Amino acid sequence: xxxxxxxxxxxxxxxxxxxxxxxxxxxxxxxxxxxxxxxxxxxxxxxxxxxxxxxxxxxxxxxxxxxxxxxxxxxxxxxxxxxxxxxxxxxxxxxxxxxxxxxxxxxxxxxxxxxxxxxxxxxxxxxxxxxxxxxxxxxxxxxxxxxxxxxxxxxxxxxxxxxxxxxxxxxxxxxxxxxxxxxxxxxxxxxxxxxxxxxxxxxxxxxxxxxxxxxxxxxxxxxxxxxxxxxxxxxxxxxxxxxxxxxxxxxxxxxxxxxxxxxxxxxxxxxxxxxxxxxxxxxxxxxxxxxxxxxxxxxxxxxxxxxxxxxxxxxxxxxxxxxxxxxxxxxxxxxxxxxxxxxxxxxxxxxxxxxxxxxxxxxxxxxxxxxxxxxxxxxxxxxxxxxxxxxxxxxxxxxxxxxxxxxxxxxxxxxxxxxxxxxxxxxxxxxxxxxxxxxxxxxx
Amino acid sequence: xxxxxxxxxxxxxxxxxxxxxxxxxxxxxxxxxxxxxxxxxxxxxxxxxxxxxxxxxxxxxxxxxxxxxxxxxxxxxxxxxxxxxxxxxxxxxxxxxxxxxxxxxxxxxxxxxxxxxxxxxxxxxxxxxxxxxxxxxxxxxxxxxxxxxxxxxxxxxxxxxxxxxxxxxxxxxxxxxxxxxxxxxxxxxxxxxxxxxxxxxxxxxxxxxxxxxxxxxxxxxxxxxxxxxxxxxxxxxxxxxxxxxxxxxxxxxxxxxxxxxxxxxxxxxxxxxxxxxxxxxxxxxxxxxxxxxxx
Numbered sequence: 001x002x003x004x005x006x007x008x009x010x011x012x013x014x015x016x017x018x019x020x021x022x023x024x025x026x027x028x029x030x031x032x033x034x035x036x037x038x039x040x041x042x043x044x045x046x047x048x049x050x051x052x053x054x055x056x057x058x059x060x061x062x063x064x065x066x067x068x069x070x071x072x073x074x075x076x077x078x079x080x081x082x083x084x085x086x087x088x089x090x091x092x093x094x095x096x097x098x099x100x101x102x103x104x105x106x107x108x109x110x111x112x113x114x115x116x117x118x119x120x121x122x123x124x125x126x127x128x129x130x131x132x133x134x135x136x137x138x139x140x141x142x143x144x145x146x147x148x149x150x151x152x153x154x155x156x157x158x159x160x161x162x163x164x165x166x167x168x169x170x171x172x173x174x175x176x177x178x179x180x181x182x183x184x185x186x187x188x189x190x191x192x193x194x195x196x197x198x199x200x201x202x203x204x205x206x207x208x209x210x211x212x213x214x215x216x217x218x219x220x221x222x223x224x225x226x227x228x229x230x231x232x233x234x235x236x237x238x239x240x241x242x243x244x245x246x247x248x249x250x251x252x253x254x255x256x257x258x259x260x261x262x263x264x265x266x267x268x269x270x271x272x273x274x275x276x277x278x279x280x281x282x283x284x285x286x287x288x289x290x291x292x293x294x295x296x297x298x299x300x301x302x303x304x305x306x307x308x309x310x311x312x313x314x315x316x317x318x319x320x321x322x323x324x325x326x327x328x329x330x331x332x333x334x335x336x337x338x339x340x341x342x343x344x345x346x347x348x349x350x351x352x353x354x355x356x357x358x359x360x361x362x363x364x365x366x367x368x369x370x371x372x373x374x375x376x377x378x379x380x381x382x383x384x385x386x387x388x389x390x391x392x393x394x395x396x397x398x399x400x401x402x403x404x405x406x407x408x409x410x411x412x413x414x415x416x417x418x419x420x421x422x423x424x425x426x427x428x429x430x431x432x433x434x435x436x437x438x439x440x441x442x443x444x
Numbered sequence: 445x446x447x448x449x450x451x452x453x454x455x456x457x458x459x460x461x462x463x464x465x466x467x468x469x470x471x472x473x474x475x476x477x478x479x480x481x482x483x484x485x486x487x488x489x490x491x492x493x494x495x496x497x498x499x500x501x502x503x504x505x506x507x508x509x510x511x512x513x514x515x516x517x518x519x520x521x522x523x524x525x526x527x528x529x530x531x532x533x534x535x536x537x538x539x540x541x542x543x544x545x546x547x548x549x550x551x552x553x554x555x556x557x558x559x560x561x562x563x564x565x566x567x568x569x570x571x572x573x574x575x576x577x578x579x580x581x582x583x584x585x586x587x588x589x590x591x592x593x594x595x596x597x598x599x600x601x602x603x604x605x606x607x608x609x610x611x612x613x614x615x616x617x618x619x620x621x622x623x624x625x626x627x628x629x630x631x632x633x634x635x636x637x638x639x640x641x642x643x644x645x646x647x648x649x650x651x652x653x654x655x656x657x658x659x660x661x662x663x664x665x666x667x668x669x670x671x672x673x674x675x676x677x678x679x680x681x682x683x684x685x686x687x688x689x690x691x692x693x694x695x696x697x698x699x700x701x702x703x704x705x706x707x708x709x710x711x712x713x714x715x716x717x718x719x720x721x722x723x724x725x726x727x728x729x730x731x732x733x734x735x736x737x738x739x
Binding site: 038166167169170172173175176177178179180182183184185186227230231232233235236415 | 529
């Protein structure tokens with residue numbers, strides 16, 4: 001790492017430095033963003049980014065003074081700046097906590113007060129001497145980063161990465177179920193404090209990349225995107241890091257291709273583009289997935305309803321081996337020929353229906369029979385349950401059963417059957433079929 | 445079952461502490477019996493936003509029982525458990541578990557928090573939650589191995605949740621969610637279980653399955669303390685009851701403390717004047733009323 005940095009001041013191009021900075025940003029804010037989002041502390045992260053700013057300005061002054069006195073070499077010493085930033089960040093967090101203990105103010109008001117007053121203080125402080133380099137923290141400087149900045153970013157990112165790796169389980173448990181963290185003997189207060197310190201470090205890293213105001217975009221958006229993508233915690237962390245890096249690299253390259261365009265906002269926009277993509281296309285929670293899922297459900301319910309009606313027709317006619325006629329099916333479904341054909345084709349395509357006699361006779365396949373018997377059983381069991389156990393009148397139960405018949409799983413059915421004493425008939429006297437039993441009429 | 449017969453036969457005189465505010469000297473009656481004490485509190489006091497929630501609770505709960513904590517809403521039932529666990533800070537008194545301060549006995553305690561305290565959208569699976577039960581003995585830095593996974597699987601198996609191991613916890617019914625958190629406590633393999641409303645929002649089938657599990661734990665000599673809000677079933681489920689209404693009203697074998705008089709005392713309104721005065725004292729800054737011994 002030091003090799004890269006030594007070369008940095010001379011050898012590496014600005015673009016290479018920016019790309020390495022993107023990695024640091026990904027690790028630091030991508031990892032901690034996961035916790036921020038899951039702990040519902042997004043506004044806290046925003047507060048920290050503003051609270052840290054006066055610390056950065058003070059760090060520049062202090063570092064400059066130390067350099068003049070000959071204590072440090074560089075007027076922009078990363079360690080001094082990081083230290084001052086940490087002090088300011090922790091101070092901001094302490095003020096928020098103290099206000100909480102001593103006033104009736106809610107968290108959001110407390111965060112708002114601290115956020116604005118610290119930021120205002122930072123700007124005022126900046127006016128005193130306007131040290132060169134502070135601008136980079138205010139607006140972000142991904143494209144113009146130098147080796148000293150990079151050293152600060154990499155150092156902070158390394159600390160964050162190692163700490164999250166070492167304390168992954170305590171941090172997970174404290175974020176998920178704080179009461180249980182006490183049970184495991186984790187030092188909850190210390191962990192929370194450590195988290196604030198790490199968060200401050202990642203804020204410092206993100207500030208250099210995108211500037212004070214957009215820090216929360218880097219902390220929140222990639223982690224939120226990852227949350228839409230997965231139900232696994234380690235995967236969410238990995239995706240959050242990946243999205244941060246993608247946004248940062250993409251933003252840097254894009255802003256580089258348009259001259260004089262600040263990288264920070266473009267990086268934030270890239271992160272948002274990823275979010276929008278996940279919002280639409282995420283495998284399980286995306287709009288498209290939900291649309292397909294709902295559509296699949298509607299189709300299944302429709303198929304089950306049609307099968308149920310064929311079953312009813314067959315039952316009424318004593319399960320004739322030659323099947324039901326299309327005419328009786330039309331009458332049962334109250335459809336014209338065209339509508340009936342559409343539904344029958346749907347069942348045929350699903351392999352549930354076989355048509356005989358030039359299509360005039362309808363016979364259920366094994367699979368079709370199983371599905372039909374299952375939904376009829378569900379319907380009748382539910383009617384029985386409502387009349388027997390929930391004291392419904394027999395003529396009030398049909399509509400409920402029309403919905404529930406599609407929802408009952410095997411486990412619920414087993415409990416229902418046991419509770420009802422394995423009944424044979426429903427409240428109207430119709431027999432309850434067994435889907436596992438062979439079809440009453442033969443299909444072969 | 446032996447243990448159960450023994451405890452029911454021999455259980456100690458009720459350690460009912462009905463007289464308000466008289467500090468108890470030494471051990472309670474239960475503590476002196478042949479049984480060792482699982483959980484002991486002395487003058488345990490908790491205030492929340494200056495409002496007293498629990499006043500000077502003295503109780504000694506013997507090992508190997510199924511104990512219900514009952515009382516009206518706002519009686520401080522959950523607070524008592526949380527204060528024992530250190531989740532809420534007590535403002536006075538002390539707690540011992542198996543004769544040692546709680547911090548030294550944590551590995552012997554399994555805590556099941558209230559369901560409402562959990563964020564069900566959190567990206568963890570049923571297996572992940574059960575694995576957390578093994579973290580205590582694993583220590584913070586070692587990786588989870590096959591041994592831990594085996595224990596988590598066994599615990600899930602015991603509550604019938606193994607088939608759902610890969611599910612995200614939000615995609616479960618209320619009863620299933622509760623069983624996952626029981627499995628986590630089982631994976632800890634503790635001696636004392638503290639459960640905060642494990643029957644809340646749970647269907648009847650799960651409730652009876654949980655009761656069977658708790659009885660099973662008791663027959664292995666474990667102590668199980670359950671916050672419970674339904675008096676009817678409390679009588680049926682628990683060997684011993686702790687009647688609570690900001691003060692300890694009574695503690696003892698169910699048969700002895702489930703009396704009209706004690707229940708009336710528990711449910712018959714708050715200690716209104718006491719709590720008003722304590723609150724006023726705190727507000728006016730004239731000195732705190734109950735907690736004599738600030739930590």
